Amino acid sequence: MKILGVDVGGSGIKGAIVDTETGELLTERVRIQTPQPATPEAVGLTLRQLVQQHDWNGPVGIGFPAAIQHGIARTAANIDSAFIGLSVADYFSEQTGCPCFVANDADVAGMAEMRFGAGKDHRGVVLIVTIGTGLGTAFFTNGQLLPNTELGHIYLKNGMEAEHYASEAVRDAEGLKWKQWGERFNRYLTTMEALFWPDLVILGGGASAKLEKYAAQITVRAPVVAASFLNQAGIVGAALYSESQLPR
Numbered sequence: 400m401k402i403l404g405v406d407v408g409g410s411g412i413k414g415a416i417v418d419t420e421t422g423e424l425l426t427e428r429v430r431i432q433t434p435q436p437a438t439p440e441a442v443g444l445t446l447r448q449l450v451q452q453h454d455w456n457g458p459v460g461i462g463f464p465a466a467i468q469h470g471i472a473r474t475a476a477n478i479d480s481a482f483i484g485l486s487v488a489d490y491f492s493e494q495t496g497c498p499c500f501v502a503n504d505a506d507v508a509g510m511a512e513m514r515f516g517a518g519k520d521h522r523g524v525v526l527i528v529t530i531g532t533g534l535g536t537a538f539f540t541n542g543q544l545l546p547n548t549e550l551g552h553i554y555l556k557n558g559m560e561a562e563h564y565a566s567e568a569v570r571d572a573e574g575l576k577w578k579q580w581g582e583r584f585n586r587y588l589t590t591m592e593a594l595f596w597p598d599l600v601i602l603g604g605g606a607s608a609k610l611e612k613y614a615a616q617i618t619v620r621a622p623v624v625a626a627s628f629l630n631q632a633g634i635v636g637a638a639l640y641s642e643s644q645l646p647r
């Protein structure tokens with residue numbers, strides 16, 4: 400099935416038509432700058448623009464950077480706080496005129512990796528970490544997702560919130576070298592490992608493509624691999640999520 404998959408990020412909103420049978424992008428990825436402030440109205444307008452650019456009137460799957468409980472946003476770390484309590488799926492459906500299905504961005508990236516990518520057929524505990532404006536997490540055990548884990552917000556022993564210490568945005572803002580940032584990120588992963596003992600860690604987001612630049616700093620026991628879809632996992636996974644929600 401063809402679905403418009405969209406990844407709403409803190410800095411860019413990216414979309415493409417996805418073949419959910421294969422996970423392939425059928426169109427070139429389109430990226431539009433996330434409006435600032437990222438209010439529901441402004442994000443809704445950008446989504447409408449994406450839908451129009453794709454000449455689309457079918458289902459839209461959206462990975463969104465917040466805990467999404469049954470369609471309702473519960474957090475807003477890197478988007479406008481007006482989203483909290485909003486039924487985002489209904490709101491975006493009205494704004495775009497297309498049926499929209501919304502889930503947490505890291506959860507949907509994880510779905511893409513578990514179905515077609517680095518986590519395919521993996522039994523056991525898999526942790527996906529998406530590295531971007533924030534740090535997103537998704538947990539799977541025997542292929543089953545535990546939704547809305549918000550583990551980018553845990554506090555590390557140095558008293559800092561993980562995503563304020565080791566995100567891509569922090570690397571940029573502080574001009575950290577890959578090695579320096581890798582040490583920070585490893586501190587985060589070792590904390591995750593001490594708490595959850597994943598069997599496999601999959602990295603998504605921008606920094607996943609650069610893993611070789613900081614692999615030497617990673618000391619956790621579990622294998623740490625880049626997402627097969629790199630930073631497109633969110634788009635593919637959003638489409639897969641949408642398909643799973645459509646009536647059969």
Ligand code: BGC
Nearest residue numbers: 464465466476505533534535
């Ligand atoms: C949000 C998460 C999101 C992550 C990555 C965090 O700030 O709280 O919901 O998955 O950023 O975008």
